[in-house]
Structure formats: structure tokens, C-alpha cells
Amino acid sequence: MISITVFPLCENFVSKRPTTLFSLVLLRVHIIFNCYTLLYFIKSILSCILIKFIKMNVRLQFIVNSMKTIFKNYCTPSELYAKKIKDLTVISTNHLTPEIKLYLITEQCKLWHSPADQCEFDDPFWAFYWPGGQAISRFILDNRQYVNNKKVLDVGSGSAACALASAIAGASQVTANDIDPVACVAAKLNAQLNNICIDVLPKNILSDDCSQWDVIIVGDMFYSKDIAELLWKWLNTLHNHGKIVLIGDPGRHCFKPECQLTKLAEYKLTENCCLENRGFSTSSVWKLN
Ligand SMILES: C[S@@+](CC[C@H](N)C(=O)[O-])C[C@H]1O[C@@H](n2cnc3c(N)ncnc32)[C@H](O)[C@@H]1O
Structure with missing residues (x-):
């Protein structure tokens, strides 16, 4: 310049x-x-x-x-499910194991009265404490020797009530397993609610050898013919490999034992549970022999 x-x-x-x-x-x-x-x-x-x-x-x-x-404003799917579960359920102890609090859909919830097609979740099995699960949890809490110091798998855990009962009864490790991702979130929320630590496994393991567990708990899983057939075969194999297999069932028509079973206990269901499960008033616990 x-x-x-x-x-x-x-x-x-x-x-x-x-x-x-x-x-x-x-x-x-x-x-x-x-x-x-x-x-x-x-x-x-x-x-x-x-x-x-x-x-x-x-x-x-x-x-x-x-x-x-x-x-x-971004939420992961799990955070979204957790928020919905808390919004749409109530904390209930109105069942056979009142020492365990659970997020459930009860008569006080809006969802209870809405038609099924308006439900925000597909088949929210986790939102009910099924008669088979209630019986097995009560049994474990009153007969701790079955799970004490053992590694326990709760298959088809739903709300994870049976897994929580096992943890309370002194299991050394507990896994709640369900194929429904919302059930897995509900399991974690229920564990938090009761200050209990459990593992949650969200996948189908109905053909696995389950070598890492000593006790297999099956709460009210015999609700369809297909799943019942699969379960009998698999549970029989696990039993032959030395696992303790406990089943809770109120007498569903697909629960036609194809293995040797011993009945360990029978419980009268609470009034609300009878209403939810028209036709059932008791539920039993069985052990594979
Ligand atoms: C009737 S509910 C019972 C829930 C719980 N055990 C109770 O007694 O309250 C059955 C559960 O099994 C789960 N389920 C179905 N098939 C499964 C599979 N192959 N592996 C793991 N869970 C399964 C469903 O998602 C559902 O949560």
C-alpha cells in the first residue's frame, strides 16, 4: 500500500x-x-x-x-418406558407377598378401565402379579432353604416379583429374564423400589443350558400350548443336569405335567387376584423330580 x-x-x-x-x-x-x-x-x-x-x-x-x-428433551427407550410405567401404574402390596412392593395396574388405574386396544403397552404382563408367581414367591419367602446361597434364574419374570422374593430369601445371585423389553424395565424399577439388587436379562434363553444358575423359577408361564411344550422339554433337560426347578401355576389347562412333579404347597389367592383371574381361587407350587 x-x-x-x-x-x-x-x-x-x-x-x-x-x-x-x-x-x-x-x-x-x-x-x-x-x-x-x-x-x-x-x-x-x-x-x-x-x-x-x-x-x-x-x-x-x-x-x-x-x-x-x-x-x-431426548429420552432413551428405557427412560421412556420407566416414565410411562410410573405414570400408568400404582405401587401395590395387595397380594400374597405384601413385603414386596410392585408397580402394578390395579382397579385404581385409568388403564384398568380402558379398552385393550387403547392400552399404551402391548400385553403388559409385567403389570400384573400372576397367581403362579404369587404362589412361588410366597413359598420361597417361607422356605428360604430352596434358594438360600444359590444362584437363581426367574424365567418369564414379568414384574420380577419371584426374583425379588429369591433375593430377599438369601439367594447369592438373582437374574430376572423376560423377552419383553418393557418387562425388563419394570423389573429394574421394582428392584429399585424394594432396594434390592438383581440382574436383568432381556433375551430368549429357552434352549440354553443355564450352567450359571442352580435354581430355575417358572412363575405362571404355562399360558399357551406352544410355550408349554417348549418349557416341558427344556425344564426336563435342566432338571437332568442337576438344576432345582420350581413351578408356580394356578391350574391352567396347558399345565399338563409331562415330567414327574411334587406339589410343595397350595395357596388361597387374595380377593383381587381371584377377580383378575376369573376361575382361579388357588395357586400351587411344584418341583420337578
Ligand atoms: C404370565 S407372565 C408371568 C410373569 C411373572 N412370572 C408372574 O408370575 O407374575 C409370563 C411372562 O413370560 C414372558 N415370556 C414369554 N415368553 C418368554 C420367553 N421365551 N422367555 C422369557 N420370557 C418370556 C412374558 O413376556 C411375560 O412377562
């Missing part, structure tokens, strides 16, 4: 009238003027850059704020 505009002008000027005071003053004025022009130019560029930077920053701030809002 200086070499192009200032010096050529100065040289011309000095060569014409080198000694006069006037020319010197003019030269200074010219130089000062050029310096001011240069400074003004630099200042304009800098303010331009600054304005651009501020605008960019404002836009960046806007993007950052939008992202923050999006992530603040």
Missing part, C-alpha cells in the same frame, strides 16, 4: 521543489494523509472481520442452544 501510493507521489514532489518549506509541509501532509487512509482501510477490514465473527458466533450460539434443547 505504502510503496504504491505514497512514495511515487513523494519522489515527484521532492524532485520538483526539494528545498522549499512549503513542499516539505505538503509532503508531510501527504504522508500523514496516506497513513490515515491506510489506517482507515485496516480499521474497516478489522471491523468487517469482527462483524462477521459476531454474526457467526450468534449463529453458532443459536445452533448450540437448539442442540441443548433437543438433547435435554
